[in-house]
Amino acid sequence: MIRALRSSFYRFFKTGLFFKSLVFTAAIAFFLIFRTCTEDLGLLPFQQPRFINNAFITTTMLTLVYVVPFGTAIFSTIHTGSDVAFRSINNKIATGISRTQLFVSDLIVTLLATEVSVVIQCVIIYLYAKFAPMKQNVSITNHMINIMLCVMVICAAFCAVYVLIQYFSSNKLLALIISLLLIPALVVSSELIEMKLGEPYRLYQYEYHEDEEEPEIIGWEVNPEYVGGTAREVLTFVYNTSPYTYRFAQADQSSLKSETLASGIVFVVSTALGLVSINKKEYP
Amino acid sequence: MENVLSTKDLCKNYGKHRILKNVTMEIPKGSIFGLVGRNGAGKTTLMRIVTGLASPTSGTYSIGGVMSNDKKILAVRRRMGSIIESPAIYKNLSAYDNIKLQYINLGMTTYDTIQDLLELVELQDTGKKKAGKFSLGMRQRLGIAIALCGNPDILVLDEPINGLDPQGIIQMREILLRINHEKHTTILISSHILEELSKLATHYAFIEKGEILQVLSSHELMSKVRKASRLKTTSTELLCPIFDREGIEYKVEDDENIDIYSDITASKIFNLANEAGAEVISINENNESLEGYFMNLVAKKDGIS
Numbered sequence: 001m002i003r004a005l006r007s008s009f010y011r012f013f014k015t016g017l018f019f020k021s022l023v024f025t026a027a028i029a030f031f032l033i034f035r036t037c038t039e040d041l042g043l044l045p046f047q048q049p050r051f052i053n054n055a056f057i058t059t060t061m062l063t064l065v066y067v068v069p070f071g072t073a074i075f076s077t078i079h080t081g082s083d084v085a086f087r088s089i090n091n092k093i094a095t096g097i098s099r100t101q102l103f104v105s106d107l108i109v110t111l112l113a114t115e116v117s118v119v120i121q122c123v124i125i126y127l128y129a130k131f132a133p134m135k136q137n138v139s140i141t142n143h144m145i146n147i148m149l150c151v152m153v154i155c156a157a158f159c160a161v162y163v164l165i166q167y168f169s170s171n172k173l174l175a176l177i178i179s180l181l182l183i184p185a186l187v188v189s190s191e192l193i194e195m196k197l198g199e200p201y202r203l204y205q206y207e208y209h210e211d212e213e214e215p216e217i218i219g220w221e222v223n224p225e226y227v228g229g230t231a232r233e234v235l236t237f238v239y240n241t242s243p244y245t246y247r248f249a250q251a252d253q254s255s256l257k258s259e260t261l262a263s264g265i266v267f268v269v270s271t272a273l274g275l276v277s278i279n280k281k282e283y284p
Numbered sequence: 285m286e287n288v289l290s291t292k293d294l295c296k297n298y299g300k301h302r303i304l305k306n307v308t309m310e311i312p313k314g315s316i317f318g319l320v321g322r323n324g325a326g327k328t329t330l331m332r333i334v335t336g337l338a339s340p341t342s343g344t345y346s347i348g349g350v351m352s353n354d355k356k357i358l359a360v361r362r363r364m365g366s367i368i369e370s371p372a373i374y375k376n377l378s379a380y381d382n383i384k385l386q387y388i389n390l391g392m393t394t395y396d397t398i399q400d401l402l403e404l405v406e407l408q409d410t411g412k413k414k415a416g417k418f419s420l421g422m423r424q425r426l427g428i429a430i431a432l433c434g435n436p437d438i439l440v441l442d443e444p445i446n447g448l449d450p451q452g453i454i455q456m457r458e459i460l461l462r463i464n465h466e467k468h469t470t471i472l473i474s475s476h477i478l479e480e481l482s483k484l485a486t487h488y489a490f491i492e493k494g495e496i497l498q499v500l501s502s503h504e505l506m507s508k509v510r511k512a513s514r515l516k517t518t519s520t521e522l523l524c525p526i527f528d529r530e531g532i533e534y535k536v537e538d539d540e541n542i543d544i545y546s547d548i549t550a551s552k553i554f555n556l557a558n559e560a561g562a563e564v565i566s567i568n569e570n571n572e573s574l575e576g577y578f579m580n581l582v583a584k585k586d587g588i589s
Contacts, residue, residue, distance in 0.1 A: 007388045014385075015376055087372035088385075091430060094335045095389045096361035282338045 004097045004105035008079075012109050017078060021071070025117040028067050029124035036060040052129045053136035058144055060125045062251055064118060064151050065243040066183070069158040072114045073179035076159070079113075080106045080166040081175050099278045103167060107271065110159045115152050122148045143251075150256045150263075154243050157263035158182075160270035167278050190244040193235050199225045286313045288438050288470045289334060294343035296329050296494075303329045305494040306343065311438075311472055311487070316464055318485030319474040320578050326494040327474040328369060331442045334472070335366045348437065362390055366440040371427020375416030379407045379426050382415055386433040405429040405459060421452035428459060438470045439463070445475055453480060460484060482574045490581050497581045509577055512543040515553060516565040526560045540565070 012018055036059055083089045083106065092102055129138045162179050169175040203223045206215035227235060239245055240255070241262030247255050289311040296304040304326045311317045321327045332338040334345055336357075345352045350360045373382050383398050402408040405425035410418070415426060424444060431439055444460075445453045461484065463469045475481045488505055490497040512535075517523055520536050527534050533545040544553070550567050557564045 003389060003391045007385060010385055010388050011374070011377075014381055015374075082374065082376070086374055087370075088374055090335075090337055090366075090368060090372045091386055092389050093337055094361060094364065094366045095386070095434075096336075096358035097389060098358060282332070 001101045001105065003095075004092065004101040005108065007092065007097075008105040008109045012079065012113070015078075017075070018113075021075060021113050021117060022120070024071055025120050026124065028071065028117075029121040032060050032063050032067065032121070033125060033128050035063065052132045052138065054129075054138060054141060054144065057125055057129045057138065058147050058251060061122055061144070061147050061151060062249060064121055065154050065248075066187075068114060068118055068121070068151070068155050069162075069183050070180065071117060072110065072155060072158050073162055073176065073182070075113055076106075076110050076162040076166050077172055077176040077179065079109060080163050081172040084166060084170055085172040100275055103163065103271075103274050103278045106166075107160060107163045107274070110163055111156055114155045114159050118148070118152050118155055122151075146253075146256055147251055150260045153260045153263045153267070157266035157270070160267045160274065164270045164274040164277070167274055167281070186242060187244045190239065190242040193239045193242070194245055196225070196227055197232070197235055197239060199223055199227065201226050201228075287311055288313045289345070289347055289472065291330070291334070291345040292343055294330070294333060294345060295341045296326075296333060296338065297341045303494050304333075304340070307491075307494070307496050309489050309496055309499050311470060313437075313470055314464070314468050315486045316460070316471045316473060316484050317487045317489065318481045319472065319489050319491060320478060320481065320574070321474070321491035322582070323476075325491045327491060328442050329494075330491070331366070331368055331440050331472065331474065335364065335368060335440050336361055337368060362434060363437045364440065365431030365433065365436040365438075366442075367424075367427040367431050367444055368440070368442045370446070371423050371430065373415045373423060373426055373430065376414055378412050379410045379415060379418075379422075379429070382426060383429055383433060386430045390434040392434060401429045401432055404432070404462075406455070420447050421449065421455070424448060424452070424456065425459070428456070432463065432469075435467065436469065438472065441471060441473045443475055444473065445477060445480060453477070457484060478574045478578065488574075490578055492582050492585055495585075497585055505574070505577065509574075511569065512545050513548070513550075513553070514566075514568045515542045515544055516540055516567075517542065517557060518563040518565065519560075520562075522560040522562040523557060526556050530556065 036056060083092075089102065093099065126138075126140065126144075161182070165179055166175050169178070200223055202220040204217050204220045207218045208215045240247065240258045242248065243259055243263075248259055287310040291307050291309055294304050294307040295302065307326070307330060319327045319330070329338065333340050334347070340352070347357065347360045347364060350356045374385065377385065379402060380398060383401055384395055387395055387398065399408065402410075405428055407422060407425055407429065410422070415423065418426065424447075428441075428444065431441070439460075441460075445456050448456060457480065460471060460473070464471055471484075473481065473484065482502075485502055487499070487501050489499045514537075515523075517540060520539055520542050523542060524534075524536065527542075527544075531546075532548060535543045535545070537543060553567060554564055
């Protein structure tokens with residue numbers, strides 16, 4: 001295992017990927033600060049420093065789940081994907097490094113790069129908030145730490161899925177496209193589910209009278225768009241475990257817990273699938 | 285003679301297709317073992333199995349006496365270097381870094397010998413140039429250097445001279461002979477260029493449709509290769525019926541050339557040519573090539589006389 005890890009880390013540093021990742025991480029952190037200020041507060045960062053408070057930090061930290069997975073997708077393609085595409089994975093197997101060790105070592109490097117990136121971004125966001133002029137009271141809270149940990153677990157799940165995709169596909173470009181499309185696909189599907197679950201059970205029929213302010217309900221019918229039974233339970237479960245929902249954006253304790261648990265399960269299942277597939281797959 | 289690699293009844297199926305059929309062979313220590321076969325004969329699959337890149341459907345193999353189903357096989361693999369199909373190199377790293385990475389894969393902690401390896405494959409002057417910018421020949425030589433990391437006891441090389449120019453082929457041949465002579469490394473090598481293989485190999489295995497047709501040493505091959513007289517004539521068409529009548533064993537190469545395998549004097553050939561109304565342009569001794577020998581073996585297997 002040490003051989004596989006040393007090899008993976010050597011390449012991580014030697015190819016300059018480490019420093020590129022750091023630059024990318026810092027750039028993303030500042031982009032997110034800018035985005036929160038402009039989109040959520042409606043003004044440029046230097047125009048609204050007095051709105052910089054703990055809520056600003058947690059809101060910005062939550063947006064990491066939209067951005068970090070993109071970086072992880074690119075990172076895993078360059079790091080793990082190259083190993084598969086250049087067939088250098090064969091050199092490792094031929095030296096007696098087991099396939100399990102190979103998968104785990106690549107996953108560890110991807111995880112480490114991603115989690116370090118999350119922590120650095122959280123620190124940058126916090127430091128910005130802490131030292132911004134005319135800021136409000138800013139301090140590290142348990143809630144902040146919980147959000148950071150939850151984001152880290154979500155990103156870990158993405159790492160496992162992406163490494164799995166890289167080992168499945170010998171085509172680097174295809175693997176990258178699939179990895180990058182996964183995030184918008186999750187965002188769109190979460191919104192669709194949200195809409196579907198928001199459909200009312202009853203559709204009322206109204207009659208409007210000129211002399212009355214409120215319309216009169218004259219009957220109702222079952223909404224054909226309403227999803228009930230097991231399908232509703234499944235959609236609710238998926239909704240509660242997606243990081244791209246309004247519920248998660250509220251970042252209450254229950255949503256953080258369910259999200260952390262769901263991401264943990266995705267991580268374990270993806271890793272298990274990856275280990276099974278790498279041990280069965282024959283690479284060209 | 286001690287064997288460093290042996291296979292027993294190796295079979296490999298991909299779906300319903302049987303790629304290898306009961307392959308049994310033994311590779312003697314210190315030999316250059318040439319694997320001869322057509323495209324799709326199963327050479328690469330066999331090499332992929334012994335290097336651990338694929339697993340056999342049935343059968344076993346052993347490396348240095350350790351059986352394939354033994355857990356120690358992973359450790360033994362460190363004593364084996366390989367290039368399967370094309371060298372697996374990181375194009376975004378230099379030759380030095382590619383070799384260093386393989387040292388790390390092997391668990392080596394000192395890197396003093398990297399320069400020696402670079403000199404052996406004549407890549408010592410490439411500096412920080414990325415392997416992606418190397419010519420095909422340079423990449424093949426880098427592949428050899430990577431395969432040689434850790435001074436392996438056995439090298440498995442699948443088509444290492446594929447795509448090389450004549451100078452590259454000579455360079456590769458010299459490197460392989462040097463490794464074999466100086467380090468006594470056993471080499472399992474396959475190549476389409478049989479003439480080139482015959483300049484290297486000490487042993488041969490002929491493989492066709494996943495079956496080993498014959499395993500023999502180069503000395504045995506030499507003694508088995510059929511001697512023939514190459515007759516150049518104005519008309520092979522006129523001569524063939526006469527040769528058939530006389531029961532002479534021959535093979536028509538083209539419109540002008542016939543290889544005669546029967547023991548027959550030059551004067552008799554002249555007489556028969558006169559009788560047929562064809563002129564004899566020349567008669568030369570023509571030893572059958574490795575290619576010819578292989579094709580005859582394949583023809584026999586297919587039932588073509």
